Amino acid sequence: MTIDAAITCSSPRVAIIGAGNVGSTLAQRIIEKNLADVVLLDVVAGRPQGIALDLLEARGIEHHDRQIVGTLDYADTAHANIVVITAGLPRRPGISRDDLAQTNAQIVMEATQRAIAYSPNAILIVVTNPLDVMTYLAWQVSGLPAHRVMGMAGVLDSARFQTFIALELGLSITDIHAMVLGSHGDLMVPLPRYTTVRGIPISDLLEPAVIERLVERTRNGGAEIVNLMQTGGAYYAPAASVCQMIEAILLNRPRLLPIAAYLEGEYGLQDVFLGVPCRLGCHGVAQILELDLQAGELAALQGAAQAVREQLDRVQAMLAALASTRR
Numbered sequence: 001m002t003i004d005a006a007i008t009c010s011s012p013r014v015a016i017i018g019a020g021n022v023g024s025t026l027a028q029r030i031i032e033k034n035l036a037d038v039v040l041l042d043v044v045a046g047r048p049q050g051i052a053l054d055l056l057e058a059r060g061i062e063h064h065d066r067q068i069v070g071t072l073d074y075a076d077t078a079h080a081n082i083v084v085i086t087a088g089l090p091r092r093p094g095i096s097r098d099d100l101a102q103t104n105a106q107i108v109m110e111a112t113q114r115a116i117a118y119s120p121n122a123i124l125i126v127v128t129n130p131l132d133v134m135t136y137l138a139w140q141v142s143g144l145p146a147h148r149v150m151g152m153a154g155v156l157d158s159a160r161f162q163t164f165i166a167l168e169l170g171l172s173i174t175d176i177h178a179m180v181l182g183s184h185g186d187l188m189v190p191l192p193r194y195t196t197v198r199g200i201p202i203s204d205l206l207e208p209a210v211i212e213r214l215v216e217r218t219r220n221g222g223a224e225i226v227n228l229m230q231t232g233g234a235y236y237a238p239a240a241s242v243c244q245m246i247e248a249i250l251l252n253r254p255r256l257l258p259i260a261a262y263l264e265g266e267y268g269l270q271d272v273f274l275g276v277p278c279r280l281g282c283h284g285v286a287q288i289l290e291l292d293l294q295a296g297e298l299a300a301l302q303g304a305a306q307a308v309r310e311q312l313d314r315v316q317a318m319l320a321a322l323a324s325t326r327r
């Protein structure tokens, strides 16, 4: 029996908008794990094409079967199952994530609109900072249902917390599970009560002052790397974090992960994207889990939501002012 070679089999497809450090590292992880074909898009001519060719040539060593294309043209991203937005400025020492809002809002909104126009059935994952505000704006312009739009931050922040705990205890990371909620910034909400070592709460193993030190290091995890690198931020752990979310979606491997998701009354919060524990599977965010938070934890989550909402209002006012001067 012969099969007509003209009949093509299609693989899942991930479009990554922004072929910078996070975008290109994510592309490498996705194809080398054989998860999906990747289209990498950027505005800098030659960059996405060069990275794609370089990654393609590594197939001779890595022996995966995934395709990767670099492009400047959104039409090439069509029919993606997942669109990841990493386009935008990273911060440098002395700059907060919030300082990036004005510039990145315009980049993220345009990139989302153009990518989703070619992939209206995609799940959208936002990475660009300030994360919670950018995810809201991307959701608004995408026109997608909220369960198909999410921001990556909690997976990264939890991974950092786990790393610092493992280092402190001299244990393998395999045994450590952490939960970090809230916004991706100074108001993130690490939850030591839900952080365990093989089911043992860390409060049984570490002094409160040590836990507080590790919580603080987690809160400043991004800035610690920005200050070391000087010219940009972290990208290996961020790319690994997005890849974990992509695996849950594409392999339909439902995971319980902290994700910036759209809240409609959960935790007493409305109309905001914020890091909360979610069931993530092939259709996107299938469920938001409402943990039985203590008063202080809930107040911290609500404070984070308030700050995100205020920043969103400021960015939207700025966008409206810009639009009126252009008229």
Ligand SMILES: NC(=O)C1=CN([C@@H]2O[C@H](COP(=O)(O)OP(=O)(O)OC[C@H]3O[C@@H](n4cnc5c(N)ncnc54)[C@H](O)[C@@H]3O)[C@@H](O)[C@H]2O)C=CC1
Pocket (backbone or CB within 6 Å): 017, 018, 019, 020, 021, 022, 023, 041, 042, 043, 044, 086, 087, 088, 089, 090, 091, 100, 104, 107, 110, 111, 126, 127, 128, 129, 130, 131, 152, 153, 156, 184, 232, 233, 234, 235, 238
């Ligand atoms: N949510 C999170 O946990 C994390 C968020 N980030 C954020 O992700 C973003 C990207 O970070 P990096 O990759 O390190 O920065 P980078 O500077 O290496 O890459 C950004 C890329 O976006 C491209 N770009 C700019 N405008 C564009 C547009 N209109 N359309 C398409 N591409 C465009 C640039 O040419 C550049 O290649 C930053 O905002 C950073 O703060 C980074 C790490 C973790």
Ligand SMILES: O=C([O-])CC(=O)C(=O)O
Pocket (backbone or CB within 6 Å): 090, 091, 097, 129, 156, 184, 221, 222, 223, 225, 226, 233, 234, 238
């Ligand atoms: O700190 C930054 O600017 C990048 C980021 O969000 C992180 O690494 O957590």
